[in-house]
Amino acid sequence: MGETEMSRREFVKATGASAVGGAVFLLGAESALRAAPADESQALAGWGSPWRPPCPKRLSDTTRALAHRAISGEHGKGLVPAPVELSPSDRALSPDLRYARAVYLAAQHAPLRILPNELVVGSASLLEAARHVTPIAGDPSTSHTTIGFARGLVEGYNGIRRRIAERKARGGLTAKQTEFLRAMETCLDAADVWRKRYLAALHELASTSSGKERANYLRVARTLERVPNDPPRTFHEAVQSLWFLWAFQRLMGNWSGIGRIDEMLGPYLKADLAAKRLTLDEAREILAHFWIKGCEWIGVPGAGGGSGDAQFYQNVILAGVNARGQEVANEVTYLVLDIVEELHISDFPIAVRLNSRTPDRLLRRVAEVQKHGGGIVAVYNEEKVIAGLEKMGFPTEEARCFANDGCWEVLIPGKTAFSYVPFDMLSHVQNALGLHTGAVPNYPTFEAFYAAVMDGVRRHVDWHHAMADNWCTQGPPTPLLSLLVDDCIEKACGYYERGARYYILSPHAGGMADVANSLLVIRDLVYERRVLGLQDFAEILRGNWTGQEHLRRKIARTFEFYGNDDDASDAMMQRVFHDYAAMVATVPERKGVLRPAGISTFGRQIEWASQRAATATGQHAGTYLASNCSPTPGTDLHGPTAVLRSYCKLDFTQTPNGATLELKIHPESVKGEKGVAALVGLLKGFVALGGWYVHVDVMDTDLLRDAQEHPEKYPNLSVRIAGWSARFATLNKQWQDMVIERTQQFMA
């Protein structure tokens, strides 16, 4: 196949400033072409066959083939470094204007990628972006947020432009604020340059093709004639608009979550279906292409570290109530689940908002998708989430609109600047024991010891509050991101300069289960049974249990730890949880920054392992301990229901920023109709008992071990990590071990 033909079929090109006028030249095409061979078999050579779940085939072969290519990492490997630099005069501009200039250059020069038969176009094709850096400008970019795509979709860029003009007209702005608004306008100009380049490219491709392919190019081009500048009129326009809004942010390295996609797109689909402009099957194809394009960063060299190839914080929220309290779930909700089930794409992790009135149809579909594994679909109990947000002071209507930050921490999308600060709570137990200093103070009672542990936590929380006071008073420029964040235009201030409506900086405690379990053992062995003194215990832990294997095992056999529905251990967990949350809640808000308590580790139990000494619960130093709000691996011995019951004894309205639970369930135990029913029961129980967020990964640990040894056999085997899923083969050994070591649960 010659290059000419290749470039027609695989339109990977970049245009200069004159591109809008029609002059097109290849830039960076050589590398891109290498990464994008013409046919599927070439593209996937050496990658292996993707696993597909046994489910009905609803999507076309063309769509499935596009999915296969995207998942293989073909597009991610084809990302290129930004082909242009800022000029010296650009670099002399103010940070906001300099940033906007970089956005403009990226829009002008970033390679375009259009594949035949794609129903949605637009590619974040710059390598720096996938590495969390602003291309060309070099500034840090933003993640852990979900910006206002809902408003952006409805207003279009033109609506945003009008708001900026209106704000400028009202005046009263400082020079910096004026510059910021100007930078925002430049970003809008840039977005239109990018749109026009795609439009021109689509027309050019149409001019050199024929038949169905030509028709498809023109069909996509028609959507871009209108969106995202103006509000969409059809479902296809809405999907294309949402993609363009999102992808342009990603082009500049901003990794936003999507938010409530069914609420955003549902009305357009409903209207199309009513007018018989579209069938559900056609709508599913269009939406599937959105999902496929969400995989375009798979395989990016140097991205993700050891935590997998999909940690781009692009969560999608489904279902739940809207601001008025009405259920959102609609046909888009089910189409998304169809697509995820069939293509097994985990790059948009799904979080479904459940409540006690969630339709059975939705619960069943969630369970059906979950049983295929990959942990792609997690669930919130929105009743607890909303109650927690209300407790923080959010109006009910606002709280009902919650989404997440692209991971699982909750926020109000499009209005919130968010971050969290993790800390290892277990270190405070180990400090009180003097494990790193060698000196164990005399604690005459357990209460004295407990107080010493919590004093350490308190010092950390105080530090957090002091640090939060000045958070986001200055930071990297964000005129592009701020376009979709409420109040940034009104205040003429950026996301990192207190322009957003809400600022949330949440302390996140890690290792809480290990803390509670350790305290349980110390209370019992040292202060109640008096098996040994605290000094002796500390000495044993400093010695990493050397010579004390019998004691170590006896502790493991004797105690029912958190996660077994045991009242004593759960009470200790409740106490630690409550005391921590109450400590954080003493300063719910100060200097404009909200500080809701959260509990997480994500994967930090890996990095903390090297700093943690042996634990009183019998774990050796260096062991990967509990993740998030889950039990310590291997200590939850009585099945998932017991885990759930322990977890749900906690009052999650006290931790508005969340506390999640992971369950790794063996596939054999959720087979068939009974398995679906069991999972539905689990989900209902989760809501009824008052859980907050749970991700259920149906996965066989033995299979994971085999995949660790033979990654080539499992190229697209997905596993849930924390707020994201990843292809197992792309995790490094530590992360793989962490997933493997999670307790294998069986449904009764």
Added chain:
Amino acid sequence: MNVQPFGRTLDARKRHVTLPANPDYNAPPLTVECLARLFGHDSFNILVASEPKESATHWELYTYAQSGCLAAYLPGYTPAEIVSGAAVADGQWHYCAMTFDGRTVKLYVDGKEVASERVRRRTGVASVAGPLCVGHVAGTTLGCDGELDEVRVSSVIRQTQAMPMQPYEDDRDTLALWHFDPVFAGVGASRETDPFRAGADAALQARKALGAAEASAVLVFDCMDGGAQSRIRMIEGIGWFFDTSLVFGCSGFGPITRHGSGATVGVLALGEEFTVLSAVADVAGDHRACGRTLATTLRGIEESRKGLGRLVLLMGDCHVPANDALVQGFSESFGENVPVAGGSCPQDGLLYYKGVVRQSANLALLLAGRFAVQMAMGAAATADGIASSRREIVARACPSDGADLLLLFDCVSRKQEGAITAPEEARQQQFKGLSGPVFGFYGSGEIGAEAVGTSARGVGGHLVAVALTASPDSPAPPPPHAR
């Protein structure tokens, strides 16, 4: 340079030893030292290594294949490999050492610096937790063709220019230390009056004294108040630190240890050096028959243990003179080629067999292992006589002023109130001038012999001393000590 090992060594051709992962083993500054006698140099010889090779904080001290030169490998740094020109795989003992202060890796052979290399930290390599290994690297099949001794990992840069003149001390900077000499036994005692607490307290001390070695049996002597329920609680306490199926012993007038007077419970944990076989039999009114039953049970097992040092301990509800009938019955059936010692609890005393409290029963333990036994017996009736008799029998049993384990059985010191005062007991139990752990009990009828090779009896003496000394040619189990 003449380098010699201290005591026993690890034959790394046959086994390697490990300690669980601990981040402290990998954080510079570090000093890694060992004595090594390496025979082959066709392959790499691993001396000491921490964590798997893929870890950023992995380090290993080894000799290079073919050349046999001392080398170090630290993949988290550049250069990762530091190779000296000092060949050490020559069948001779060498003192090998590595120091690493975070910037410079230095290698030493026999006190001389043989390599020095500045290194830089590499990025993008993650730490992978793994054990500290002697003679091996975790996750590989690499081993060591040689013997090792005095392996020490320290959290400071030590002086490595001088040859070690004695076994290393376990000081505050020591992270891990192996002498490879057997820890024969660990002893603990408690003055607690609560039986559970006393059992746990004494057991913890014994467990700590045993280091990393596994226990093969646990002997318990006590003088707790209360009956069987009290002892059940005591054994529950012991059970936190030892498998109760290893617990044997009996009630009496109290344990004899180095922990001074007034102990309510004493615990002796026998180390991996021992193979311990046990038998129990009800008295059923005939101690002689009981002794025969015990012997019959042990005899079949005993045949397979020829070539090892052996000692039989008899104990139980065999208040003098029943103890004499017991030992006679035992010897009739078992023969007299194995030394026998032991003693009786007071009348209606309690026996502990595999963690279960029994009455009206006797038990026999056959200790087998690579050790030598010496025994002495004495008699006394007064406090002064007891003191001199004890000194005399201990001196006879331990001619070199020590043993790897000294067992004492005393049926006179507390036989009559006031026979020996508490201060005197405390003074005697310091065992001044004597090395090694001491364990025994005050009972109501000792069993022993004048010397090994003479007939054991239950009457005619009041004090028995049995000294166990590790045989110098026996292979050493690895009892590492680690913080």
